[in-house]
Amino acid sequence: MRPENNHRIERVIGNNVILVKELGSDREYVLLGKGIGFGTKAPGFIDAKDPRIEKRFRLDDRDQLTQYRSLLEDVYPEVIVISEQIIEQIQSQFTTPINNKVYFALPSHIQFAIHRLRNGMDIVNPFLYETKMFFPMEYDIAKKAADLIRNKFLIDVPEDEVGFLTYHVHSAVTNVPVGQLVKFSNLINEMVETIEMYRSIRIPKESMDYVRLVTHLRFSLERVTQKKVVSNPFLKQMKKQYKEEYKLALELAEVMKHHLQTEIPEDEVGFLVMHLYRLFQVFTS
Numbered sequence: 001m002r003p004e005n006n007h008r009i010e011r012v013i014g015n016n017v018i019l020v021k022e023l024g025s026d027r028e029y030v031l032l033g034k035g036i037g038f039g040t041k042a043p044g045f046i047d048a049k050d051p052r053i054e055k056r057f058r059l060d061d062r063d064q065l066t067q068y069r070s071l072l073e074d075v076y077p078e079v080i081v082i083s084e085q086i087i088e089q090i091q092s093q094f095t096t097p098i099n100n101k102v103y104f105a106l107p108s109h110i111q112f113a114i115h116r117l118r119n120g121m122d123i124v125n126p127f128l129y130e131t132k133m134f135f136p137m138e139y140d141i142a143k144k145a146a147d148l149i150r151n152k153f154l155i156d157v158p159e160d161e162v163g164f165l166t167y168h169v170h171s172a173v174t175n176v177p178v179g180q181l182v183k184f185s186n187l188i189n190e191m192v193e194t195i196e197m198y199r200s201i202r203i204p205k206e207s208m209d210y211v212r213l214v215t216h217l218r219f220s221l222e223r224v225t226q227k228k229v230v231s232n233p234f235l236k237q238m239k240k241q242y243k244e245e246y247k248l249a250l251e252l253a254e255v256m257k258h259h260l261q262t263e264i265p266e267d268e269v270g271f272l273v274m275h276l277y278r279l280f281q282v283f284t285s
């Protein structure tokens with residue numbers, strides 16, 4: 001094989017992931033592929049056109065390279081194995097391509113979760129109910145992932161942690177960063193609390209009214225972040241007819257604006273008015 005077609009194997013991360021350096025340039029790559037690391041040892045060589053290579057990405061960002069090398073040094077080999085098993089489950093359940101970042105984010109998260117659980121630190125997930133509701137398939141995979149962690153490391157994995165694992169599963173198939181999922185969940189909670197305080201009510205989480213409300217709020221956040229403006233033909237009418245709801249909708253829009261750092265279209269405010277009106281009919285009847 002010609003030298004320019006070869007990579008020197010720097011580290012076997014798992015059965016499906018290896019870290020290599022390109023001969024002649026010393027550029028470092030992560031190679032992903034079914035069984036690519038099985039029976040492979042470092043130092044060694046692999047052809048750049050090896051048919052087992054499914055994905056490759058270059059670690060040319062110095063911060064990313066430092067972070068990844070640190071991950072390789074700190075993470076238990078068993079965590080890498082479990083992460084690969086979880087990723088394989090994700091791939092078997094979803095047809096969308098896997099986001100490469102899951103190969104970094106998932107083992108890092110699992111490693112930290114194990115550390116916290118072994119040291120008696122509480123894992124509290126205030127978004128668990130909404131997570132189970134919005135991402136049922138991902139949650140089912142996360143439960144199986146928790147079983148793998150529990151059996152391998154002989155630790156109790158609480159349901160709150162299953163919720164956080166769910167975010168990583170969802171992020172792997174949507175390319176939505178885990179941080180944004182947490183941000184959305186936190187923002188929705190704040191908006192619900194704003195509604196409850198404004199009307200001095202409590203919306204039971206187990207009720208369909210709560211499910212409808214948080215579903216509408218999540219769709220609203222997605223439209224705003226994706227810059228999708230949907231025309232609301234009833235906006236002027238609602239501003240006149242539902243003044244209290246409109247006032248509250250403006251408050252919610254300010255909360256969204258503060259967290260998302262973007263302007264909220266007035267048409268979107270109008271949709272909030274519609275959902276608030278429907279919700280308040282339940283509490284006034």
